Amino acid sequence: MLSAVTSLTPYKTGPKQHLNHAHPHTKLFQNKTVTTSDRLKWRTTDPLKRDRFLCKCVSRPLLQRTPEDTDVKHAKLVEGVRELISNDTNDVKFDDLLMVDTLERLGLDYLYEDEINLILEQCHIQLINNDLLQHPNLYEVSLCFRILRQNGYRVSADIFEQFKGKNDEFVDNLKSDIRGLMELYEASHLCIEGDDILDEAAIFSSHMLQKSLNFLDDKEAKMVKYTLENPHRRNFTSFSLHKDFDAKILKELAELESRMVKSIRKTEINEIIRWWDDLGLGKELNLARNQPLKWYIVPMVSLSNPTLSQQRIDLTKTVYLIYIIDDIFDIYGSLSELTLLTEAVSMWDTGPVEQLPYYAKLTFKALYDTTNEIACRVYEKHGFNPINSLRNSWVTLFDAFLVEAKWFASGYIPKSEEYLKNGMVSTGLQVFLVHMFFLLGDGVTEEDAYLIDNDHGIVSSGSKILRLTDDLVSEQYENQDGHNGSYVKCLLMEHEDCSRNLVQEQVKQMISDEWKCLNKEFLFPNPFSKHFLKGSVKLARLVPLVYGYKQNNSFDQIEEHINSFI
Structure with a gap:
């Protein structure tokens, strides 16, 4: 969720990689980029060193039960x-x-x-x-x-x-x-x-x-x-x-609750870091982002109830994977490799992966194992196996990534509506909400699964708010001239007689209209639980918080915000 800043981790020079594929899509709150070289330059000048965050958790022993x-x-x-x-x-x-x-x-x-x-x-x-x-x-x-x-x-x-x-x-x-x-x-x-x-x-x-x-x-x-x-x-x-x-x-009570909850969060973060280290992806993908605290803030904000610890851990793993897959499409994969990897995810089978480099095999294994583990956990707790829905959410995301990769490779410029439709999916929000839906126990029947699988209004409105806000802020404050996609740029190309300010105001109105849709979806009667509804709205509310730091061109505030929670 905090990918507005996750592109800023410093990296060491690693083996030769496929750096010819820095195409323009924005994942779950991901920062816009111009080219791969620009992206890596920004990362290596990060004022927020990864170790500064990790040392606050890893150097401390796992906190035991409160006295x-x-x-x-x-x-x-x-x-x-x-x-x-x-x-x-x-x-x-x-x-x-x-x-x-x-x-x-x-x-x-x-x-x-x-x-x-x-x-x-x-x-x-x-x-x-x-x-x-x-x-x-x-x-x-x-x-x-x-x-x-x-x-x-x-x-x-x-x-x-x-x-x-x-x-x-x-x-x-x-x-x-x-x-x-x-x-x-x-x-x-x-x-x-x-x-x-x-x-x-x-x-x-x-x-x-x-x-x-x-x-x-x-x-x-x-x-x-x-x-x-x-x-x-x-x-x-x-x-x-x-x-x-x-x-x-x-x-x-609020002060005592805050101290107790912080100890829970630190324990959860340590669990996530151990999981990530055990995967070994960080060593293999040395250019990929590795910022667990920033990713953890997404489920932490969405599911703030302290009793939902395992759900937050599993959702942080999901966010991790969204970012890693994003980096593979941006930095590592050639178009042919990305196509084979997408086919493997669609088939949910390791067969096609055997033809791919080791990093792709390792990534698919991490996705496959983690998703199946989450499905098993949901089944054990709620009696319903959501593997088909979880898998389909990943298939949809990979397909959207691949579409954007093909656009970039061919130089194709999509129409605004074509771009927005695909861009809403490539935010990664659908994957997150589908996983949250089942982890909270909302999906216990095939009818429930159908509800979340078919782009419910809560999913589409949240995704559109995210996509449009990202594109609007990037256009206003980053002044990028690269190949990155932007709904604002698509509109300007289609309506050459319209000024940039007029188009930006139109996009702001579209965001406001989607909030009206999201507000309506929240009203009773509603098929979703309160935990899911509130989590979905909190996710949308997190968008301005993240993009506010883009406007200020400063990451000091976001560090302060993260530290206030842990």
Whole structure:
């Protein structure tokens, strides 16, 4: 997922390789490149040395179980916070929603899933019956709408009509309600197709908040600017405890939970590093990226629940393989070799691989063994063997890589829609989501497998958000003139009368429209589990975080972000 920076590992000079195939596709958050020589030059000037990351995990022994006194303290704090949560689920108050928002943002919601579900269900009922907010104001209505929508409840956007005047525009006296405008802006990002009033709310609130920057003090202005640049639905944002209620015990629990979770993460990373070393691919593919911490952040963010440790480990292995295969297509393989390797994956058979170099045999074996091991683990835990779905996801990815390799080799320039259709697959997001789906136990029947195998809206919307964001940011900030593919460049070639700025604005609108689709797919009724739905949305929310570092041309922030989690 953090491949915006994974092209920066230093390399030693190895045996002669096929360096004539640096074609332009972007995998799971992969950085755009110009040519192979440029790519290797960037890697060798990496300010983030791999050893700086690895030493923080490998040099420490595997952390044992937390001390008993820590477990006891944790249990007491968990129960203490539980006592703060309303027991009267027949009469939910606004403070209960503040508590839900706080628990979710602090990553403590997994400890109180039953209580949160009861609060949200009753909140939805009371909202429909106009029995939730005694004196509704912009702040309370917006927060209530956001919390319910982001948890899958179908709340009508018409709830904001009460804040419009006779001219069908938002009333002018709202401009001084900074807290309300900030929450309205946040709520507008839960928009789905047809929510015209939320489109209007986004324009109105952002405009008013921008104007407010001229008269707010520095602290307030900084908070408003941060909200405008990082809406919660589409980003990973920092969070301060609500000051509306005493939350000292929440802070204590959050800090203790953070220390305990960090020990789990370090143990998982050590497990992943051992697995990678045992494969031996790092020695054979000396030009391939080897940055386990950066890859681990993808499943770590998607599945933050500490109890899902094995799932995170298996998904990190999946991300590893996506990157390694990407590098093989970019750096190592000739077109004939890549074609044979793709055929071997399609057949799921070692026969065609026997004709290939050792690195290709080793890569196929790693893919074959790891995928089968994950399938066996799913079968043992959930009683369904997903090997066909897992294998097909890899086949689809290899096919997309090969298409791009052929385009590059022949000099063919695809039409924009042709490029985008294939580019959505070559992000690798489908492979990740299919594996996550089965590892979470969502797929226990053939019908379930069919659901995820056939490019469900959650998969396609997430893939399109990733592809378009990557291409847009690369076009805006990297100013590359190489052979790399770009949807923006394809559009410019097809519409020579359009300016670059106009095309970029069109792509931004397409990203916004896909978020509307993703928001709709998240609403009840839904065939997916909450873990899968939230993991999918978190994956999409991770995109701006990664590409924000591209804009700044600095990797210091990303190092700080990774270190904050481990």
